[in-house]
Amino acid sequence: MRMKQTIPSSYVGLKINEWYTHIRQFHVAEAERVKLEVEREIEDMEEDQDLLLYYSLMEFRHRVMLDYIKPFGEDTSQLEFSELLEDIEGNQYKLTGLLEYYFNFFRGMYEFKQKMFVSAMMYYKRAEKNLALVSDDIEKAEFAFKMAEIFYNLKQTYVSMSYAVQALETYQMYETYTVRRIQCEFVIAGNYDDMQYPERALPHLELALDLAKKEGNPRLISSALYNLGNCYEKMGELQKAAEYFEKSVSICKSEKFDNLPHSIYSLTQVLYKQKNDAEAQQKYREGLEIARQYNDELFVELFQFLHALYGKNIDTESVSHTFQFLEEHMLYPYIEELAHDAAQFYIENGQPEKALSFYEKMVHAQKQIQRGDCLYEI
Amino acid sequence: MRMKQTIPSSYVGLKINEWYTHIRQFHVAEAERVKLEVEREIEDMEEDQDLLLYYSLMEFRHRVMLDYIKPFGEDTSQLEFSELLEDIEGNQYKLTGLLEYYFNFFRGMYEFKQKMFVSAMMYYKRAEKNLALVSDDIEKAEFAFKMAEIFYNLKQTYVSMSYAVQALETYQMYETYTVRRIQCEFVIAGNYDDMQYPERALPHLELALDLAKKEGNPRLISSALYNLGNCYEKMGELQKAAEYFEKSVSICKSEKFDNLPHSIYSLTQVLYKQKNDAEAQQKYREGLEIARQYNDELFVELFQFLHALYGKNIDTESVSHTFQFLEEHMLYPYIEELAHDAAQFYIENGQPEKALSFYEKMVHAQKQIQRGDCLYEI
Incomplete structure (x- = not known):
């Protein structure tokens, strides 16, 4: 038996x-047909108030x-549609603006x-021009959150930050929006991380963890724990990092979350970096399985990489x-990180020539990341 | 005798x-006093139509x-100012919005x-909320240009690009705005450069050069030539790069521009990288002087650095x-570039350990750049 799939609202928005x-x-x-x-x-659609509003408009x-067109019955041959359109859009000024807003908003989400x-950014920016017509505070906050999210993904850190703060200010005023509040805190923490300020991300993640616990939402709890682990790793506090990853792993296990491999991987990596070889070895075997x-x-x-680099004999x-695999799949952020780790490892093991070649790999990956999914052709 | 200084409009805007x-x-x-x-x-102010409009408003x-307050003569003791203010701002809705716009715009420029x-970004974004009240196309383009410029400086490449394109679309329609058009092309080219796509920057810089020649503006001509040199250097076409830098240098010399040292420096650097030691040596001496x-x-x-690294004997x-100097002045973008050059140099000269230490310097500088002037404390 197959479960009925829920249709995403962005798909219906496009329709x-x-x-x-x-x-x-x-x-x-x-x-009429598309209607x-x-x-x-x-x-069969997921719940989405915005979409229902768009539909009504x-x-x-x-x-x-x-x-x-009614006065003309079936025969529309004498109608000048462009004039009609001008007439409608002039009279229905606010309606047209709101429709433009939702048109671009849902296209952006899609x-x-x-x-x-x-x-997505271009459509959201077009939507923003009609945002003033949206009167509801929560809807405005929703838009700001989407902007924070897209700019975080594009690494436009400062811009993302300013939208996240804007959204948060509204969500804080409403008790029912705790999940969005937590997500805002995640985006703010992520931006601080991208700015190389993990210590500034900490209080936001701790707050997010508290809120997630109050909500009793295991997915958000395990994300907060994972992000905290990541933060402490960046700060060089490997013991604390391992503890947080461990807690996140245990929730992912009992809830059967699909990011379980990722969590165990991060835990294993930190254990190896701590030179806690026995435990690392054990987590490696479990994680690979x-x-x-x-x-x-x-x-x-990635598990095979950890074992090959940090295991008893370098393979x-x-x-x-692994690098070949990552390059084929253009997973440059992983290449940047692992190449740096490998360089560090070879320096410690007195093999500067090897280390150098990994530094070169890292610089190459950085370039590819900056090129990003550059779609501008002006 | 001292020349009378022109006052920048952003300073007057703040007043x-x-x-x-x-x-x-x-x-x-x-x-009355501040008026x-x-x-x-x-x-004594530089020419600025926007500021004069702000003044009139x-x-x-x-x-x-x-x-x-007139009806009350000298005695204002019985007035409730907060009510008056509400009354004024309610009645003068559009005026208040425009004043808000200019208030934030000039504060941003300052x-x-x-x-x-x-x-600056935060003030510009506040101004943007009232941009709809600005009816003039050129004024809107002016705002978009300022946004493109600020986001270029903050390395928010995608955002900068979208504003630059917006501004350019307007400026292209007016013959009298050639200088701004050229500046827009520079921002677009700079963003492509940051995205590691120098080849996409080229056509924009060539167009900018043509326009600058038609305008007969030596500063813009020499900037276009310099940027073209920089582009070809990034593309590995060192001979072409040297030719463009050379042309830029010669204009800077005859016009006594203050970026002459910078232009000769870039030329010298390329000559050394081409292993054209004789000419490089000569430019080094001239440039240092x-x-x-x-x-x-x-x-x-920086000239001393070039000589020390690429000269007959490494010093x-x-x-x-030089690195000490750059670190003291927190000139991290220079550190990133020069450390990479030094690493490359030491690899070619078979000194991997030395090369490694410069790669580490480079990674450290990259981190500092990402931290940037992070002013967020949320």
Whole structure:
């Protein structure tokens, strides 16, 4: 038996955009057809108040279109549609603005889901021009949160930070928005991490952990614990890092979360860096097994890398195999980090020539990261 | 004899902000005093249409304040100023919004001049909320250009790019805005450079060069030539890079531009990298002399660095002296670049241990750059 899939609201939003295009071209039959499709999909859709509002606005706009052509019955041959459109958009100034807002907002969300971040940013920025028409505070905060999220993904740290703070200020005023508050704190902490200030991220993550506990939300609790571990690792406090990763792992295990391989991997890495070889070895074996069970190819590779580099005898071939895998999949952030770790390791083991080649790999990866998914062709 | 200095408009803008504060608190005497100061300063100010508009709006707002208190003559003891303020701001909705816009815009420009980029960004973003009230296209383009500029400085590449394109679209429509068009092309090229796509920057710089020649503006011509040299250097085409730097140097010389030391330095660096030792040596001597004449401490150091690293015999002590100087002055972008160059040099000369220590310096500098002038304390 297969569970019925829930349709993401960004997908339905895109369909409403299509509906809007037909409406603005006075394609009545197509508009009616897409309208029906939208209504069918809304029944199986994830909960999303914004989308339902967008739907209602569009339904109203649909009726406006019909009212304008009704006097002419079936025969629309004498109509000048461009003039009608101007007339409608002039009279329905606020409605048009709001529709433009949602049109771009949902298109942005859709692009975000496809990981087309630059394109998502462009649609969100277009939506922002009509944000003043949105009167609800929570809806404005929702928009600011989406902006914080997209700019965090694009590493536009300062911009992301300013939107996250804006969203947080609103969410703090409402008790029912704890989950979003926690997510805002995560984005702020992530930005501090990107700015190389892990110590400033700490209080935000501790607050997020408290709130997540009060909510009793295991996913958010384990994320907060994981992020805290990551923070302490960056600060060089490996013992504390290991403790937090351990706690996060144990929740991921009991809840069967799909990021279990990732959590065990981070724990294993810290144990190796602490030179706690016995425990590291054990976690490596357990983690590799679990990564295989989860069919998580990336983490199978990464566990093998840890063992090859930090295990009893360095396995140079296996190390280069992992880098080959990461390069093929263009996983440059992993390459940057692991190349730096490998360089460090070879320095400590008195092999400067080896270390150098990893530094060169790291610099190359940094360049690729900066090139990013550059979509600008001006 | 000393030339009379021109007052920057951002400075006068800040004074108008002070004037506004007094107006909103109904401090008549102080408002009158600052108004007079502003009027005096405008006479010696650089040309700025935006500032003059801001002044006129404020003068009008000043009169509104006087009208509201006039009926009470000298005796203002019975007035409830907060109610008056609400009344004024309610009635003068558009005026208040525009004043808010200019208030934040000029404060942003002022912060920008002080190199307080994060703070400038925050004021610009506040101004943006009232941008819809600005009706003039050129003024909107001006704002977009300022945004492109600030985000370029903060390395928020994608955001900067989207504003630069927006500004350019307007400037292209007006023949009289060629200088701004060129500046937009520079920002776009700079962003491509930061994205590690020098080849995409090229056509923008070539266009900028053409436009600058048509304008007959030697400063912009030499900047375009310099940026082209920089682009070709990044692309590994050292011969072309040297040719463009050479042309830029010759304009800087005849026009006595203060960035002459910088241009000769870049030329010398490329010549050394080309292993054109004879010419490099000659430019080094000339450049060092000029940097001294210009009292340019940084470039005196940098010329000495080039000679110490690439000269006949490596002068290790002088090399470390330069890094010490750069660290004291927190010039991390220079450290990142020069450490990478030094590492490369030592690899070629078969000294991997030395190369390693420079890679470590480079990684440290990168971290400091990411920390930037992080002013967020949330």
